Amino acid sequence: MRYLKAKIAYDGSCYHGFQRQNNAIAVQQVIEDTICELTGEEVTVNGCSRTDTGVHAREFFLSFKMENPIHCEGFLRAVNNLLPDDIAFLSVEECDESFHARYDCKGKEYEYLLFNSRAKDPFLKNKAYRYTYPLDEKLLDKAAKQFIGKHDFKSFCSADCTKENTVRTITDFSVSRNGDMVSFKVSADGFLYNMVRILVGTLLYVNEGKLTCEQIAELFDKKDRTKAGVTVPPQGLYLNRVFY
Amino acid sequence: MRYLKAKIAYDGSCYHGFQRQNNAIAVQQVIEDTICELTGEEVTVNGCSRTDTGVHAREFFLSFKMENPIHCEGFLRAVNNLLPDDIAFLSVEECDESFHARYDCKGKEYEYLLFNSRAKDPFLKNKAYRYTYPLDEKLLDKAAKQFIGKHDFKSFCSADCTKENTVRTITDFSVSRNGDMVSFKVSADGFLYNMVRILVGTLLYVNEGKLTCEQIAELFDKKDRTKAGVTVPPQGLYLNRVFY
Numbered sequence: 001m002r003y004l005k006a007k008i009a010y011d012g013s014c015y016h017g018f019q020r021q022n023n024a025i026a027v028q029q030v031i032e033d034t035i036c037e038l039t040g041e042e043v044t045v046n047g048c049s050r051t052d053t054g055v056h057a058r059e060f061f062l063s064f065k066m067e068n069p070i071h072c073e074g075f076l077r078a079v080n081n082l083l084p085d086d087i088a089f090l091s092v093e094e095c096d097e098s099f100h101a102r103y104d105c106k107g108k109e110y111e112y113l114l115f116n117s118r119a120k121d122p123f124l125k126n127k128a129y130r131y132t133y134p135l136d137e138k139l140l141d142k143a144a145k146q147f148i149g150k151h152d153f154k155s156f157c158s159a160d161c162t163k164e165n166t167v168r169t170i171t172d173f174s175v176s177r178n179g180d181m182v183s184f185k186v187s188a189d190g191f192l193y194n195m196v197r198i199l200v201g202t203l204l205y206v207n208e209g210k211l212t213c214e215q216i217a218e219l220f221d222k223k224d225r226t227k228a229g230v231t232v233p234p235q236g237l238y239l240n241r242v243f244y
Numbered sequence: 245m246r247y248l249k250a251k252i253a254y255d256g257s258c259y260h261g262f263q264r265q266n267n268a269i270a271v272q273q274v275i276e277d278t279i280c281e282l283t284g285e286e287v288t289v290n291g292c293s294r295t296d297t298g299v300h301a302r303e304f305f306l307s308f309k310m311e312n313p314i315h316c317e318g319f320l321r322a323v324n325n326l327l328p329d330d331i332a333f334l335s336v337e338e339c340d341e342s343f344h345a346r347y348d349c350k351g352k353e354y355e356y357l358l359f360n361s362r363a364k365d366p367f368l369k370n371k372a373y374r375y376t377y378p379l380d381e382k383l384l385d386k387a388a389k390q391f392i393g394k395h396d397f398k399s400f401c402s403a404d405c406t407k408e409n410t411v412r413t414i415t416d417f418s419v420s421r422n423g424d425m426v427s428f429k430v431s432a433d434g435f436l437y438n439m440v441r442i443l444v445g446t447l448l449y450v451n452e453g454k455l456t457c458e459q460i461a462e463l464f465d466k467k468d469r470t471k472a473g474v475t476v477p478p479q480g481l482y483l484n485r486v487f488y
Binding site: 009011056077080084085087088119120121122123124126 | 254255300321324328331332364365368
């Protein structure tokens with residue numbers, strides 16, 4: 001038996017997230033079916049993360065077992081030729097039997113892209129969230145720093161979140177602008193369900209004067225999802241980097 | 245009655261071209277239905293061009309008549325809010341009754357994007373054609389110059405082309421590289437059915453040693469579609485500029 005580690009990327013527009021679903025197409029299913037088509041083996045790939053419907057990954061890791069002796073380079077080329085255009089294997093290598101893409105993950109960086117313009121760009125469909133009000137990226141960068149550190153993020157995860165432990169450590173959070181595109185980059189040791197999208201929505205509340213920078217700190221103690229900002233749409237969200 | 249000229253842009257991935265079809269969704273239909281939803285009027289929009297299924301437009305002009313007195317600025321905002329994310333109105337203005345987006349068009353510039361890499365980029369799905377062989381953009385730029393001038397492009401249009409007159413004047417044609425992305429830009433007073441995609445396919449024949457620069461000139465006289473290169477896929481093609 002071989003143990004493999006793969007780095008992949010995908011445009012999530014057409015998929016119901018990474019994890020296999022009973023009644024919708026997910027990235028995991030497409031990859032497993034493609035490997036089976038190539039090798040005849042029914043393989044289960046372990047992903048480094050779940051992602052929501054419509055969320056993208058610029059870097060995402062898989063671990064899986066396979067019998068087939070095909071060279072990593074040949075496997076990479078063949079699987080990319082068989083996969084649809086919106087899922088790509090970037091690299092494949094042999095790894096230690098003990099490696100697990102999810103359990104060994106030490107942290108992740110997400111980027112949220114917001115197109116801050118009254119004009120409409122049809123080529124950003126499914127790629128960025130259009131926000132037409134004026135946005136003060138310097139204020140939001142200052143506000144984002146309030147989230148850095150070890151906190152209970154109970155107020156900043158979906159009410160459907162089933163995790164008992166909602167304490168996470170955000171190691172970096174910055175907001176910057178490049179022309180009309182505003183980027184929110186956040187790194188942490190782990191993220192709760194919808195957490196990045198609620199953090200960005202909460203910063204938009206600060207932009208709109210519904211919350212002050214100081215009030216953000218108070219939200220940790222409230223442990224109440226309804227006090228934080230809205231959950232912004234998924235299409236602007238990219239899993240950017242995964243740390244091991 | 246008001247006469248209006250609109251500049252629009254669209255990502256053609258989801259549409260069967262611009263022109264209204266009986267049994268498939270085209271950009272024209274979506275725009276006419278949206279204007280009807282907004283104003284209650286059944287409007288016919290005249291487009292500057294047909295585009296093929298999957299082809300994009302960064303700039304495309306419409307002319308149409310409308311009774312509704314809504315201000316151009318208000319119309320622009322409202323129609324953009326109602327249209328899907330992949331079709332955008334960029335500007336709307338009153339125009340002369342005599343203006344017709346297609347008949348008054350003096351020429352167009354198309355760009356074809358080719359992603360020249362063995363790596364796969366999932367975010368280029370429907371946005372560029374991936375070509376994995378080495379490509380010599382300097383050679384192809386030199387070859388592209390052979391097409392400039394007034395020629396009979398009978399060899400370079402689809403066999404389904406119904407135009408009697410296949411003489412067109414190419415005013416500029418250049419090939420350049422930016423990293424892994426190769427851009428083919430061609431301007432002419434008019435284009436025949438599939439012409440840009442066949443011109444690019446013919447340049448790829450030059451890249452692959454199937455044709456020399458000198459043999460391109462001979463193809464004009466042959467007036468035989470089968471002597472030119474393949475028709476490259478539509479997803480890399482952008483209507484870039486329209487001249488009046």
